[in-house]
Amino acid sequence: MAGGRRGAQxxxxxxxxxxxxxxxxxxxxxxxxxxRLFITVIPHTAAGGDxxxxxxxxxxxxxxxxxxxxxxxVQHGYLYPLREPRSLQLWPxxxxxxFQTPYFWTSTVWPAAELDYAIYLTKKNxxxxxxxxxxxxxxxxxxxxxISHTWDLVxxxxxxxxxxxxxxxxxxxxxxxxxxxxxxxVNRPPPGVPSVLEQGPKRSSCAADRVQMSTExxxxxxxxxxxxxxxxxxxxxxxxxxxxxxxxxRGPHDPMMSGCLPSNPWVSNEDAYWTINAPSVAVPTKxxxxxxxxxxxxxxxxxxxxxxxxxFLGTEFSAENLSFWEACEELRHGGQAQVRAxxxxxxxxxxxxxxxxxxxxxxxxxxxxxxxxRQPHRxxxxxxxxxxxxxxxxxxxxxxxxxxxxxxxxAEAVVPPEAKRRVFPFMRKPLHASPSPALLPASPSxxxxxxxxxxxxxxxxx
Amino acid sequence: MQFKKLFLLAFLLHKRPFLSLFQFHFGLKMxxxxxxxxxxxxxxxxxxxxxxxxxxxxSQQLSYCSTCAEIMATDGLHENQTLASxxxxxxxxxxxxxxxxxxxxxxxxxxxxxxxxxxxQFVMKxxxxxxxxxxxxxxxxxxxxxxxIVSSSQDxxxxxxxxxTTNKEHAVTMPCTWVMACAYAPSGCAxxxxxxxxxxxxxxxxxxxxxxxxxxKKSVAMHTNYLSACSFTNSDMQILTASGDGTCALWDVESxxxxxxxxxxxxxxxxLDLAPSETxxxxxxxxxxxxxxxxxxxxxxxxxxxxxxxxxxxSVRYYPSGDAFASGSDDATCRLYDxxxxxxxxxxxxxSIIFGASSVDFSLSGRLLFxxxxxxxxxxxxxxxxxxxxxxxxxxxxxxxxxVSPDGTAFCSGSWDHTLRVWA
Numbered sequence: 001m002a003g004g005r006r007g008a009q010x011x012x013x014x015x016x017x018x019x020x021x022x023x024x025x026x027x028x029x030x031x032x033x034x035x036r037l038f039i040t041v042i043p044h045t046a047a048g049g050d051x052x053x054x055x056x057x058x059x060x061x062x063x064x065x066x067x068x069x070x071x072x073x074v075q076h077g078y079l080y081p082l083r084e085p086r087s088l089q090l091w092p093x094x095x096x097x098x099f100q101t102p103y104f105w106t107s108t109v110w111p112a113a114e115l116d117y118a119i120y121l122t123k124k125n126x127x128x129x130x131x132x133x134x135x136x137x138x139x140x141x142x143x144x145x146x147i148s149h150t151w152d153l154v155x156x157x158x159x160x161x162x163x164x165x166x167x168x169x170x171x172x173x174x175x176x177x178x179x180x181x182x183x184x185x186v187n188r189p190p191p192g193v194p195s196v197l198e199q200g201p202k203r204s205s206c207a208a209d210r211v212q213m214s215t216e217x218x219x220x221x222x223x224x225x226x227x228x229x230x231x232x233x234x235x236x237x238x239x240x241x242x243x244x245x246x247x248x249x250r251g252p253h254d255p256m257m258s259g260c261l262p263s264n265p266w267v268s269n270e271d272a273y274w275t276i277n278a279p280s281v282a283v284p285t286k287x288x289x290x291x292x293x294x295x296x297x298x299x300x301x302x303x304x305x306x307x308x309x310x311x312f313l314g315t316e317f318s319a320e321n322l323s324f325w326e327a328c329e330e331l332r333h334g335g336q337a338q339v340r341a342x343x344x345x346x347x348x349x350x351x352x353x354x355x356x357x358x359x360x361x362x363x364x365x366x367x368x369x370x371x372x373x374r375q376p377h378r379x380x381x382x383x384x385x386x387x388x389x390x391x392x393x394x395x396x397x398x399x400x401x402x403x404x405x406x407x408x409x410x411a412e413a414v415v416p417p418e419a420k421r422r423v424f425p426f427m428r429k430p431l432h433a434s435p436s437p438a439l440l441p442a443s444p445s446x447x448x449x450x451x452x453x454x455x456x457x458x459x460x461x462x
Numbered sequence: 463m464q465f466k467k468l469f470l471l472a473f474l475l476h477k478r479p480f481l482s483l484f485q486f487h488f489g490l491k492m493x494x495x496x497x498x499x500x501x502x503x504x505x506x507x508x509x510x511x512x513x514x515x516x517x518x519x520x521s522q523q524l525s526y527c528s529t530c531a532e533i534m535a536t537d538g539l540h541e542n543q544t545l546a547s548x549x550x551x552x553x554x555x556x557x558x559x560x561x562x563x564x565x566x567x568x569x570x571x572x573x574x575x576x577x578x579x580x581x582x583q584f585v586m587k588x589x590x591x592x593x594x595x596x597x598x599x600x601x602x603x604x605x606x607x608x609x610x611i612v613s614s615s616q617d618x619x620x621x622x623x624x625x626x627t628t629n630k631e632h633a634v635t636m637p638c639t640w641v642m643a644c645a646y647a648p649s650g651c652a653x654x655x656x657x658x659x660x661x662x663x664x665x666x667x668x669x670x671x672x673x674x675x676x677x678x679k680k681s682v683a684m685h686t687n688y689l690s691a692c693s694f695t696n697s698d699m700q701i702l703t704a705s706g707d708g709t710c711a712l713w714d715v716e717s718x719x720x721x722x723x724x725x726x727x728x729x730x731x732x733x734l735d736l737a738p739s740e741t742x743x744x745x746x747x748x749x750x751x752x753x754x755x756x757x758x759x760x761x762x763x764x765x766x767x768x769x770x771x772x773x774x775x776x777s778v779r780y781y782p783s784g785d786a787f788a789s790g791s792d793d794a795t796c797r798l799y800d801x802x803x804x805x806x807x808x809x810x811x812x813x814s815i816i817f818g819a820s821s822v823d824f825s826l827s828g829r830l831l832f833x834x835x836x837x838x839x840x841x842x843x844x845x846x847x848x849x850x851x852x853x854x855x856x857x858x859x860x861x862x863x864x865x866v867s868p869d870g871t872a873f874c875s876g877s878w879d880h881t882l883r884v885w886a
Contacts (some may be wrong), residue, residue, distance in 0.1 A: 011773050011793055012836065015816040059814035063855035065839075065853055065855065070812060073703055149783065193857050194878070201658065201688055201773065203706065203730050203750050217728065218548040224726075224764060225555035229562055231766075234802040236567045239785065240574040243846060244784045248578075249816055250827035255871040256586075256886075257827055265609075266589040266872045271626065274608060277869070297740040333697035336714035336721065349738055378721075379760050431627045437650025438667035 006253055010199070013076075013107045020078045023054060030054045035096040037082060040171040045082060045096040052092045075196050076106060078184035080178055088185055098175065104183040106197065115154070120184055123159035135190050249294060253287055261285075262419035269336045271432055276416055279303050286413040293401050296393040308409060312400045313392075320357035321388050321396070324350045328385035332378055343376040351384070361387055364407035451458055489861070505530055509777050526677040549573055556769075563805040571798070571808045575846035581829075584765055584842060584852040589872065590625055590884040600657075601863045605646045608752050608869045612653045614641035622667065623654070625874065625884050634665055634675050643692040653783045656689035662703050673706060680690035680721060683713045690732045695742075695759075696719045702745060702759075705732040710747050712759060726764045735776045746787050748775030770798045772807045777821045781845075782828045788845075790819030796833050796843065810843045814852055821863050826870030829840055834861030840885075 008360075023030045023046075023157070031054075035045040048070070055066035071088040073079050074097070082096045090097075090286045095280065102108060110425065121140045125132055132140055144151065165173050189195050198291055265271045276285060284304050292299040299305040313319040331342045350359045359368070365387050372380045463605065483869075501516050505527040512527035572589035597617040602609050608721055609626040620637050638659035645654045647664075656662035661685035661707040665675050683689065694701055698722070704710045708733055710724040737744045744765060749752045754775055755775035756766040773792035780787045786800045786807070795811040796819050810831065817837035826833055831843040841856040859878035866873040872886035 012817045015794070019816070046691065053812070059812070061814050062853075064855065068837070068839065068855065069816070072817075082710070092525055136698070164563065201642070201706075201879070203732075212549070215545060215548055218545070218552045221552045222548075222555050224767060225552070225559050228559050228766065229555075229806070231561065231804060233566050233804045236803050236805075236807065237569045237801045239803040240569065241805065242783070242785060243571070243781070244574060244578060247827050247829040250782070251829060253780065254827035254829065256825045257829055260871060263885055264871050265626065266884060271609075273871070274869075295740075329696070331636065333695060333699055335699045335716040337716055349776055357814050384761075390739070391613060433624060433627050433629065434607065434609065436624070436631060437605065438652075439669055 001352060002308075010107070013105075015109065016073060016076060016078055017102075017105065020073065020099060022058075023051070030110050030418060035082065037096075037174065040172060040174060042096070042098070042171055042175060045098050046079075046093045047083075047094040048097055049093050051079070060182065063092075072196075073086065074442075075186070078106065079181035080220055084182075086185070098178070099219050101179055104179055106186065110197070112183075114143065114147065115150070117184065117188060118147060118154045118159045119161065120180060123152055123162055126158060127162060133190075139188065151179060164306065253291060261416045265439050268419060269431060270419060271434070272416070272419065274434075276414070283412060284409070284416055286410070286415045289409050289413045292406075296397045299397065304383065308405065309397075309400055312403060312405050313396060315405075316399075318396060320350065323357060324359045325385060325392070328388075329380045331381060332377075332385075336378070339378050340376055343373065346381065347373060359384075359388060475841045522882040538612060553663050563803075566803065567805060570776070571846065572848045574848075576847070578846050581844055581851055586842070586852070586885045588883045588884045589854050590628055592623055592625060592882040592884070593630055593880070594621060594623075594666065595880045596884075598859070598878040599862060599879060599880060599882055600640065600642050601644045602865060602874055602876045602882060603644055603646045603653075603654075604867050605650045605867055606648055606868055606876070607650055608705055608867050608871070610646070610650070611874055612644050612655075613653050613863075613876055614657070615880070616640050618657075620644055620653065620665075622653060625882075630668055634673060634679075636663070640688070640756075643689050645686060645692050645694055645701075647694050647698040648696065649698050652698055654692050654694065655685065656692060656703070658688050658690060659763065660669055660687060660705070662689055662692045662701060662713070664701070669872050671767075680715065680718070682715050682718050685709070685711070687730070690730065691734045693734060693736055695736060702734060702736065704734045704747055706730040708749070710734060710757065712746075722759060722762045724758075724762055724764070726755055726767075727751055727753065732775060733778050735778050735787065737780055737784050738782065746778050746780065748778040748789050750774045752791075754778055754787070756801065763825060765786060766801060766804060770797060770807060771795070773818065778816060779823050782824055782826065788822050788824065788831055790822040792818035792836075794818055794835075796822055796831060798831075798845065808845070808848050810841075810848060810850070811839075817860075820861060821865075821875075823864055823866045823873060825873075832864055832866065834864040834877075836860040838877070838879075840864065840875055854885065857881070 010100070022028065030046045031050050032044045032046050034041050034043045042156055051070050052066045054065070055061065056063065067090065074081070074088045074090045078100050079097045080088070080100055082098060086265060117139070121132065121136060121143065125135070125140065134163070165176065168176070186196065247290070255264055260273055263270055264274050265273050277288065280303050284315070288302065290301065292305045299309055310319055310322055313322055322326070327342070327346045331339065331346065334342055349355055350357055351366070361384050365383050369384045479566065483876055484593070503525060504510065504729050505514060506524040507526055507530040511529060512755040514525040514527055514530055516525055535554070545811050558703050559626065560673050583676055586654050593611070596619065597612065597615045597811040599613055602611050602613040609624055610620045610622060611625050612620065614620045616639055618636040618641055621630055621636045621638060623630050632795060634654060636657070636659065638657055641655050641657040643656050643662070647653065652664055652666045654664045661681050664680045666678050668675060668678070682701055683692070683703045685703065685705035687707050689703055691704040692701055698842050701713045701715055702710065703713065708725070708727045708729060708731060711720055711800055712722040713719065713723055724747070727749040727814045731747050734745055734747040737746070743757055743759050745759060746754055752769055752771045752773060752775060754768045755764045757763070758765050758817050771789065771791040775789050775791045776822065777790040778787055781798070785802055786797055786798055790796045794815050794817060795809050797806050797810070798808040799805065800807045810833070815835065817835050819833045819835050820835040822831060824845070829845055834841060835839050838855070838857045838860055841850055842852040842854065843849070857877040857879050859873050861877050863876040864873060872884050874882055874884045876882045
């Protein structure tokens with residue numbers, strides 16, 4: 001049945017239904033009482049405030065969150081207000097609410113049928129002569145045009161339903177009217193109210209949608225499982241300890257955990273933090289220099305760090321290693337059309353016998369690389385690149401960290417003072433705009449050349 | 463039956479991008495542009511005069527009528543027993559794999575994290591609200607300069623903002639609606655976006671008043687279904703895309719050539735993220751088949767797969783060290799998967815959280831996990847202890863996208879309420 005499948009595709013609906021069902025539990029649920037409404041008495045109503053209190057107790061959440069969750073339940077039509085059913089809102093006071101009957105649950109009937117809507121609007125039109133509100137009137141006219149051929153059926157159905165309703169008790173009639181109105185408020189929201197049922201582009205997710213998986217698919221799955229079974233795994237304790245170590249080490253460098261000096265630009269509206277930590281700044285901050293010691297990758301990813309490391313390698317006469325690695329990165333991430341030319345250039349400069357900047361790769365790797373060079377492709381130098389990378393990582397990098405050069409960098413690094421909080425935080429200062437990276441041609445080093453700043457800003461949204 | 467054909471054709475069409483001009487309207491209403499090619503002639507199989515469609519058999523293109531095409535699609539399935547036995551064999555293998563994975567699981571994350579200090583009071587507020595989209599914001603990405611962002615929306619508008627000053631710097635209107643993917647190039651000189659047009663297009667950013675940004679647009683990726691996610695690799699020259707046709711693909715931007723395609727998902731792929739590892743060769747993708755799969759970019763092979771979610775995976779993001787990744791799903795949970803232990807190691811969920819998580823991202827140190835949900839809220843999780851640190855209200859409709867800035871000073875969330883908010 002369509003309803004069941006819809007439930008599977010929208011898991012939040014079935015979860016909401018479970019919540020609403022447990023709310024109606026006679027012992028553990030929300031306190032209900034009979035509510036006097038004009039001259040009728042409606043049983044099993046719950047006050048908005050009681051609903052919120054129940055949610056707070058059951059899920060141990062704050063007032064705000066409980067109200068938010070309750071509001072969502074009302075907006076999806078699982079609870080409806082008795083007095084003002086036109087607006088689906090949860091008031092945390094003694095406004096009476098009732099639980100929607102499963103007949104009208106979203107998961108039962110979705111999407112709502114045009115015919116049913118036509119009948120509903122016709123009923124409203126007949127019952128209260130011409131008091132259809134704005135958008136309802138529009139819909140009514142639209143439907144009248146669209147399904148004019150079955151309009152007689154619509155009117156007949158509407159009349160029948162109204163007649164049947166007259167036979168009921170006043171209280172029941174009121175309740176059914178509220179239920180129906182809530183259903184249509186959810187399925188045909190008035191203009192300006194976003195539809196809670198909107199889902200975005202359809203996904204072919206359910207297994208039920210795909211008729212059958214092919215034999216190919218299952219064979220691939222099994223192959224993957226077999227390979228995975230032979231995989232080397234690491235003990236959980238080792239892996240999890242690694243997270244503690246990583247997060248502990250990076251905590252002081254995380255602006256959200258430890259703040260940032262001089263101040264967080266988004267909070268203080270001062271972009272000094274970004275200026276001090278610009279990609280190519282003359283004197284890096286202390287935290288930044290410390291990060292280079294965390295891992296080789298950290299050092300290489302920072303242009304300032306990489307430049308200093310290059311200088312250090314120069315003193316050890318092994319700068320060609322880093323240059324070779326950089327060239328290989330360019331090959332791997334460059335355009336497809338440049339692959340051949342790049343490979344040639346790298347070969348000439350780094351690998352050919354007697355090359356100007358010959359890199360020292362072990363003979364086996366060199367052999368395999370030269371073999372692969374006959375059919376150059378973007379990954380042909382991967383092995384050689386990895387070899388050189390490991391060489392630098394295991395050998396040059398630790399030496400760099402122990403070197404005088406690095407120690408000096410640490411000593412000279414700045415620790416920016418914390419910015420003084422402005423006395424009048426509401427004073428509006430024009431914010432500095434920064435030049436867009438797209439504005440200026442990149443310099444040979446890959447950094448945008450510093451130039452005049454971009455257009456001055458206008459208003460700032462609060 | 464029709465979906466089987468779609469799967470087959472999509473699988474085969476990927477090897478030949480230039481033939482993807484033949485697209486079929488299967489009545490799914492997935493894309494705004496549908497191409498219907500009606501060629502009449504004699505079928506290559508039954509020789510009757512019918513409306514033909516191209517069909518691929520062992521790398522050879524033939525023209526079959528619809529009846530013969532259907533028969534071909536069900537080829538190999540007439541033995542229903544074979545298929546059922548294959549399926550059960552696959553299930554038992556998966557069970558064995560789970561057993562193997564469980565053997566090395568000697569401790570839970572929250573146990574190990576007991577000795578870590580609890581986080582203090584958490585205060586994060588909206589610092590900027592970016593208004594300007596006329597419709598639901600679907601995706602956003604940060605520029606490497608830590609302040610610019612690109613965002614895309616349902617009405618086809620893609621806007622580049624300097625979110626620090628809240629100025630709009632560029633705007634482009636795509637020829638399709640539901641632009642679900644957008645990405646900023648590492649150089650900051652271009653953006654990529656795509657959605658229901660099944661394509662990923664790259665626009666170079668220009669400040670020249672005389673040039674129309676749409677004029678220099680480059681069509682890079684071609685899929686057979688909607689584009690759900692895209693990301694540049696380490697340079698402006700390559701783009702990785704994920705699509706509703708169940709595949710991911712790596713493209714060369716300059717030529718639009720398909721460099722590698724990744725098949726293995728059983729349903730739409732909704733998200734992807736590149737690994738921050740030093741040898742930089744893998745990425746993870748999540749899809750509607752509830753699986754998260756890790757791929758080797760070079761070989762196109764799936765290296766690892768995880769299937770513990772109970773519903774569609776909307777978002778995946780690597781832990782900053784690259785040894786793990788988090789996923790957010792429609793089953794209202796976020797989960798952490800460790801790549802070395804090859805298993806799920808944490809579940810971030812709460813009874814009061816009923817709506818699906820649409821987007822997740824880590825703070826710089828990996829201690830905090832920010833997740834945007836379809837109930838309009840953002841929950842902040844303590845990754846190590848597994849508990850919720852804070853809940854952030856503010857958006858008036860579902861949060862569709864969330865990214866932490868490159869230097870970790872703030873995060874930006876985009877929502878169906880037409881706005882983006884920067885929180886710090």
